[in-house]
Amino acid sequence: MHIKKLYLKNFRNYAEEQFEFSPGLNVLFGKNAQGKTNCAEAVFYLCTGTSMRARRDRQMIRSGEGRAFISCVCQGRYGDVCIEAQIDEGGREIKVNGNRISRNADLLGNVFAIFFSPQELRLIQDGPDERRKFLNISISQLSRSYYVALSRYNKILEQRNNLLKNRDISLITDTLPVWDAQLCRYAAEIARRRTDYIAKLAPLAGDAHAYLTDGQEKLEISPDKKYKGNEEELAVRLFDELTANYDRDIRLGFTASGPHRDDIDIQINGQDAKNFASQGQTRTAALAIKLAEVEIFRDVCGETPILILDDVMSELDLPRRKKLVSRTEGLQTIITCTHAERVLYGRQANKIMIEGGAIRR
Numbered sequence: 001m002h003i004k005k006l007y008l009k010n011f012r013n014y015a016e017e018q019f020e021f022s023p024g025l026n027v028l029f030g031k032n033a034q035g036k037t038n039c040a041e042a043v044f045y046l047c048t049g050t051s052m053r054a055r056r057d058r059q060m061i062r063s064g065e066g067r068a069f070i071s072c073v074c075q076g077r078y079g080d081v082c083i084e085a086q087i088d089e090g091g092r093e094i095k096v097n098g099n100r101i102s103r104n105a106d107l108l109g110n111v112f113a114i115f116f117s118p119q120e121l122r123l124i125q126d127g128p129d130e131r132r133k134f135l136n137i138s139i140s141q142l143s144r145s146y147y148v149a150l151s152r153y154n155k156i157l158e159q160r161n162n163l164l165k166n167r168d169i170s171l172i173t174d175t176l177p178v179w180d181a182q183l184c185r186y187a188a189e190i191a192r193r194r195t196d197y198i199a200k201l202a203p204l205a206g207d208a209h210a211y212l213t214d215g216q217e218k219l220e221i222s223p224d225k226k227y228k229g230n231e232e233e234l235a236v237r238l239f240d241e242l243t244a245n246y247d248r249d250i251r252l253g254f255t256a257s258g259p260h261r262d263d264i265d266i267q268i269n270g271q272d273a274k275n276f277a278s279q280g281q282t283r284t285a286a287l288a289i290k291l292a293e294v295e296i297f298r299d300v301c302g303e304t305p306i307l308i309l310d311d312v313m314s315e316l317d318l319p320r321r322k323k324l325v326s327r328t329e330g331l332q333t334i335i336t337c338t339h340a341e342r343v344l345y346g347r348q349a350n351k352i353m354i355e356g357g358a359i360r361r
């Protein structure tokens with residue numbers, strides 16, 4: 001799977017620009033603050049409906065303008081897919097092959113993209129919400145039903161939390177079982193899919209990590225241990241857990257257990273990575289996880305995703321840079337960097353120089 005063309009209008013610092021990508025290696029290069037990451041962001045947004053950095057869509061509209069429009073044409077197994085997104089103050093409209101989609105779930109699964117930047121260190125260093133976000137974005141691209149379960153779970157959770165803040169205790173205890181029955185169905189699906197995903201991811205990430213470190217270090221990933229058994233058993237157990245903790249949740253005013261509080265355990269050489277890993281180790285582990293993600297996409301979808309490597313080369317030592325580039329053989333890769341020659345090592349690439357929100361031709 002690869003992106004062939006990208007069009008940007010009033011997006012970030014781009015007034016209007018059109019990109020053509022090759023199916024192999026593409027290098028966006030140029031000085032700092034010229035628009036390289038912005039271009040990468042547009043590609044990721046069109047694939048997933050989510051920006052990896054904007055909190056609100058409207059931050060992506062070019063300053064002083066009222067509306068951004070971006071579109072791309074991608075080629076996959078079943079032919080070309082055209083995705084368009086229009087973003088304005090009122091919201092956004094996304095079209096796939098000319099058809100307007102009403103839910104983000106209908107965008108997912110068309111074009112797959114994996115994004116890696118130095119920020120991805122947060123996946124290892126920060127709190128559990130970064131790891132959940134990673135799982136949610138990654139699994140949602142692979143499974144529309146996961147995304148739907150997650151959206152419904154979040155909606156019911158919000159209602160449950162609002163209810164917990166109510167002062168009428170008998171209203172709370174009468175209503176909670178009704179919410180919880182629904183909540184647990186979705187929670188069980190989320191938990192099971194995450195567990196399955198990590199079971200696939202862990203060995204692949206371990207291999208990628210061994211490759212990047214010449215077998216010097218060992219990366220181990222495991223899911224939240226409390227989820228064992230099939231989905232029905234899980235739903236029952238989650239329901240019981242919620243029921244047993246009514247008092248706690250009422251006192252706190254929110255739901256303190258469930259998939260929205262889970263974490264994954266990441267260890268390097270037998271030690272908790274979050275608290276013990278060095279910067280370089282953290283970076284390599286995060287990269288190994290992303291490379292494992294590529295393999296999962298290849299396996300599950302029968303197609304390679306678009307790999308976006310934003311500014312990661314400058315942070316790796318030479319042997320790891322070379323290894324990373326050689327791992328990208330056979331999949332479309334978009335690399336951003338300040339100096340194209342520092343990432344290529346003689347490999348052919350489509351080089352695009354960016355200057356002031358435009359391609360320098």
Ligand SMILES: Nc1ncnc2c1ncn2[C@@H]1O[C@H](COP(=O)(O)OP(=O)(O)OP(=O)(O)O)[C@@H](O)[C@H]1O
Pocket residue numbers: 011012013014030031032033034035036037038039059060061062063311336338
């Ligand atoms: N909504 C917006 N409107 C106009 N300009 C914006 C908007 N959002 C961001 N910019 C500008 O876009 C510029 C380029 O940002 P970008 O992150 O793409 O740079 P870059 O080329 O990746 O640089 P670096 O090498 O430092 O990572 C920044 O100067 C930023 O101020």
Ligand SMILES: [Mg+2]
Pocket residue numbers: 036037038310311336
């Ligand atoms: Mg950048």
